[in-house]
Amino acid sequence: MTDFFNENLTSLHDKLVNKEISAVDLTKAALKKAKNSQSEINAYITLNEENALKHAAELDAKGIDFQNILSGIPFAIKDNLVTKGLRTTAASHILDNFVPVYDAAVIEKLTSLGAITIGKTNMDEFAMGGSTETSYFGKTANAWDHTKVPGGSSGGSASAVASGIVPVALGSDTGGSIRQPAAFNGIVGLKPTYGRVSRWGLIAFGSSLDQIGPFTRTVKDNARVLSAIAGKDQRDTTSEDQAVPDFTKGIEAGVKGLRIGVPKEYFAAGIDEGVKKVIKQVIAKFESLGAEVDEVSLPHSKYGIAAYYILASSEASSNLQRFDGIRYGFSARKEGQTLEDLYVQTRSEGFGAEVKRRIMLGTFALSAGFYDAYFKKGAQVRTLIIQDFAKVFKDHDVILGPTTTSTAFDLGSENDDPVKMYMNDLLTIPVNLAGLPGMSLNAGFSDGLPVGLQIIGKPFDESTIYKTAYAFEQASQLFTKHPEVNF
Secondary structure: OOOOOHHOOOHHHHHHHOOOOHHHHHHHHHHHHHHHHHHOOOOOEOHHHHHHHHHHHHHHHOOOOOOOOOOOOEEEEEEOEEEEOOOOOOOOOOOOOOOOOOOOOOHHHHHHHHOEEEEEEEHHHHHHHOOOOOOOOOOOOOOOOOEEEOOOOOHHHHHHHHOOOOOEEEEOOOOOOHHHHHHOOOOOEHHHOOOOOOOOOOOOOOOOOEEEEEEEEEEEHHHHHHHHHHHOOOOOOOOOOOOOOOOOOOOOOOOOOOEEEEEEEOOOOOOHHHHHHHHHHHHHHHHOOOOOEEEOOOOOOHHHHHHHHHHHHHHHHHHHHHOOOOOOOOOOOOOOOOOHHHHHHHHHHHHHHHHHHHHHHHHHHHHHHHHHHHHHHHHHHHHHHHHHHHHHHHHOEEEEEEOOOOOOEEEEOOOOOOHHHHHOOOOHHHHHHHHHOOEEEEEEEEEEEEEEEEEEEEEOOOHHHHHHHHHHHHHOOOOOOOOOOOO
16 A cells, blocks of 8 residues: 655656556555544544545546646545535534535646545634634544644644645645644645635635645645645635746755844744744754844734734624525524524534634624724734734745744643633734745654744745745755554
8 A cells, every 4th residue: 555655746646657556546545544544533524435436547547647746646625625516514513414516716726637535634613723623523633642632723634644644635724724733743734825825615714814725745745736726716806816836946946045034022932942942953954054044023923813813703703604504504493483593593503612702702893882992903903913024024035933832732631721722823823914925844843743843935925935945854854754653
């Protein structure tokens, strides 16, 4: 059976083209790994076994496209991306019987290139959470230590890639939901610039913040996937008409002369000392590679958590109004009940505790008596954060620091303290508020667990992020298999 730890998209593609393996072989391997790991990892909500094998057989019969590196490659898809004919739940009871009639834009792109959807991955309910423990379908475990969280909300996708179950997965990032699980699982995760990738078919959480991006084990593979899914989409008015380059071009140019800003706030109180130590070693590595490193300041980043949870919850309270028990999904319909009773009972039974908490917070912040005090103030803080980043980027090419304040924490350890859980996104949220691209990749280890390195770039300058990350990846060689995984 194919060992995805010892492969990348290039090696898999070469073997497919040379007929050393078939698309059916790869698909069977990914499905078998998914099933074998489910009791320990619980990375998937729904598998796409019959359709995936059928698609793979069709590709083999037609012949793998030698010019298309994604042809015949199995993918995992976060379960808030709609998939035609395949159950899409957003990890919520309220959607546990929902089967969409169309594909999300990114799924259309990948399918047209011959990528094979293996299944839908577990996540925090409606992407609201930082540990993949709020899912109606049970918690997901970290790939490195099954007693730890995989991060959230895209924990299923991250753990599936890090466990060698599948070579590539898609996630979504509203406040760090790609980068944080990538950090906790020691893999590469990119949140593109807001508007770089179409959100058509993404079940919305915070519409001004959500962005779809890829998880991979290597930087170059990540760049290839972004090239495939990016681009203007007329169905998404927030998608930008920006040229989509081959993000692998120039990726090996090195970082000599690159200007790196390191925010002093990213090493303040509250950041784990083991994380600080690893990131300082990374900074020294970049200096040895010829980069110019300066201390900079993002003074308003400390207000990012407060601003985010007002703005994102406000958008969520509006977006989730569509789940009413009438049009689709779960319904608590009973004979003789009023329409209002139907709404209340359906949402009371269908939504989990964290989703209800954020809906109530958002509704409160948008109410007539509190809009100016909360929502408007949060929007003003967002503008200040955008201005802070713009100031730093006048003199620097990228910003570098830790992705998370700590390594992966114990399953269940923060469930009763939502504020403590929210603080895990301290270093990732400002990037979403500013609409910037950001990546996490493995920086090293603290007490045996991966530490994430976050690289933040200028708007639509993912190419520089990839070049920076690739230089470190090649110098550090940290993308190795860990011994505990054997699916």
